[in-house]
Amino acid sequence: xxxxxxxxxxxxxxxxxxxxxxxxxxxxxxxxxxxxxxxxxxxxxxxxxxxxxxxxxxxxxxxxxxxxxxxxxxxxxxxxxxxxxxxxxxxxxxxxxxxxxxxxxxxxxxxxxxxxxxxxxxxxxxxxxxxxxxxxxxxxxxxxxxxxxxxxxxxxxxxxxxxxxxxxxxxxxxxxxxxxxxxxxxxxxxxxxxxxxxxxxxxxxxxxxxxxxxxxxxxxxxxxxxxxxxxxxxxxxxxxxxxxxxxxxxxxxxxxxxxxxxxxxxxxxxxxxxxxxxxxxxxxxxxxxxxxxxxxxxxxxxxxxx
Numbered sequence: 001x002x003x004x005x006x007x008x009x010x011x012x013x014x015x016x017x018x019x020x021x022x023x024x025x026x027x028x029x030x031x032x033x034x035x036x037x038x039x040x041x042x043x044x045x046x047x048x049x050x051x052x053x054x055x056x057x058x059x060x061x062x063x064x065x066x067x068x069x070x071x072x073x074x075x076x077x078x079x080x081x082x083x084x085x086x087x088x089x090x091x092x093x094x095x096x097x098x099x100x101x102x103x104x105x106x107x108x109x110x111x112x113x114x115x116x117x118x119x120x121x122x123x124x125x126x127x128x129x130x131x132x133x134x135x136x137x138x139x140x141x142x143x144x145x146x147x148x149x150x151x152x153x154x155x156x157x158x159x160x161x162x163x164x165x166x167x168x169x170x171x172x173x174x175x176x177x178x179x180x181x182x183x184x185x186x187x188x189x190x191x192x193x194x195x196x197x198x199x200x201x202x203x204x205x206x207x208x209x210x211x212x213x214x215x216x217x218x219x220x221x222x223x224x225x226x227x228x229x230x231x232x233x234x235x236x237x238x239x240x241x242x243x244x245x246x247x248x249x250x251x252x253x254x255x256x257x258x259x260x261x262x263x264x265x266x267x268x269x270x271x272x273x274x275x276x277x278x279x280x281x282x283x284x285x286x287x288x289x290x291x292x293x294x295x296x297x298x299x300x301x302x303x304x305x306x
Contacts, residue, residue, distance in 0.1 A: 008152070015046035015085065015155075022051030025071040032071075032078045040082035046155065047079055050089040054132045059101040062131040069139060077143035080153035087272065088154060090136060091119070091129055092161040093169075102128070106176020117170035119160055120254045121183055130261055133157070137267045149267030156270040156297055159258050165247040166278035166288050171222045184217040190246050191218055201242070205235035227280035244287055251291035259295050275299035 005013040018039060027035065039047065049072060055063040076086045093114045098107040104124050107113055118125040137149030137157065148154050164170070172180060191201035198218050202209075210219025224230040226244050231237050259271045273292035278284035292298045 005155075016043055017046035017048060017087070018044050019048045019050055020075075024049065024075060025051045025068045027071070027075075029074060029078075032075050036075075036078040036082045036084060039079075040084060044084060046085045046087060048087045048089055048158075049075060050092075050161065052092070052095045053090050053136055054096075054128075056096070056099075059099075061099075061102045061128050062135075064132060064135045069136065070142075072136070073139075073141035073148065074143050076148060076151065076153055077141065080144070080151075085153055085155040087156045087158060088136070088148070088269075089158040089161050090132065091159070093117075093119070093163050104179075106178040110174070110176055112174040114169075114174075116167075116174050117163060117165050118175075118179065119163065120165055120251050121186060122179060126254075129160075130258075133262065134265055137262070137269075138265055147266075149262070149265055149269060152268075154269050156272050157262065157267065158272040158275075158299065159255060159295070160274045162276040162301065163274055164276045164278060164288055165251060166223065166226065166244075166284040167276055168223050168279050180220065181212075181217060184212055184220055186250075187220060187243070187246055188216055188218040190249070191242065194242070205239040205242075208235035208239040223279040226284060228283045229280075231283070244284065248287040248291050251288075252294045255291065255294035270297050271295040272297040272299050275301045277301075 001010075005015065007013055020035075024032070024035065051068070051072075053064050053068050053072065054061075055065040072088070076088075079086055093116050096115055097113040098104050098115055100108065102124070104115065104118070104122070115122070115125050119129050138147050140147050141151070144151055144153075149157075188198040191198045195201040195204060198216075201218065202213060210221070212219030221240060221243055225232075225236070225240050226247075231240050255271070255273050262269070262271060273295050276288070278288050289298060
């Protein structure tokens with residue numbers, strides 16, 4: 001409700017939360033019950049359940065690990081008994097090494113196997129992402145007789161953990177050429193809507209050329225060129241500003257579409273965007289945060305040393 005959380009009757013809610021890693025999904029019933037009780041005794045009333053449910057052992061990229069889903073359902077129910085809400089985080093690109101059976105081109109040609117940034121625009125990765133979420137949120141829980149998507153104890157579902165088009169990981173070095181080419185075609189189409197055609201856009205920054213400009217593509221700059229240090233001036237700056245806007249609108253659209261998809265499943269949980277930093281907090285941070293406003297909740301991670 002605006003800038004605060006409320007219960008269904010309008011009572012303000014302030015959450016004192018903790019993060020539970022994937023190890024919590026390996027516990028038995030008694031261990032989970034004890035964990036929930038200990039947290040409640042310390043005043044905790046919300047827990048972020050951060051762990052992968054997808055099963056990467058076989059060749060079915062849409063498979064979900066039945067045991068881990070069962071543990072998640074039990075964990076939500078046990079926390080609920082102690083008055084603790086859950087926030088579920090189940091997608092993080094570092095948990096995924098792309099395999100041939102995933103149907104995503106180009107990862108056999110580069111060292112990086114993690115799908116950095118792809119969930120925001122790649123149709124295949126979005127298909128897998130939504131398949132995992134659907135199974136997680138629509139499977140009836142044996143511990144509450146309702147799916148997690150309809151359980152009021154699941155306060156929120158996080159779209160993606162720590163990923164952004166504005167971070168260093170989304171670069172030509174980490175993204176296959178085939179994937180990058182597809183995004184550059186989307187960028188050319190976006191520029192055509194903004195300027196009338198991709199060629200007119202290129203004419204707006206004539207001295208700032210890119211090796212991938214031409215045909216139905218407009219090249220994308222690596223993150224450094226979007227930072228205060230790399231923006232430069234003149235045509236290069238104009239080009240970088242256009243690209244930054246394209247990235248921000250792409251991320252916003254992803255979050256907005258995902259929220260519609262979850263509502264279409266019958267899931268009533270609040271939706272949390274990502275929670276990551278950018279290559280330049282002062283220059284790109286506000287764009288990152290703006291893209292999160294497509295959904296209800298903004299999460300900002302604060303990282304500390306050991």
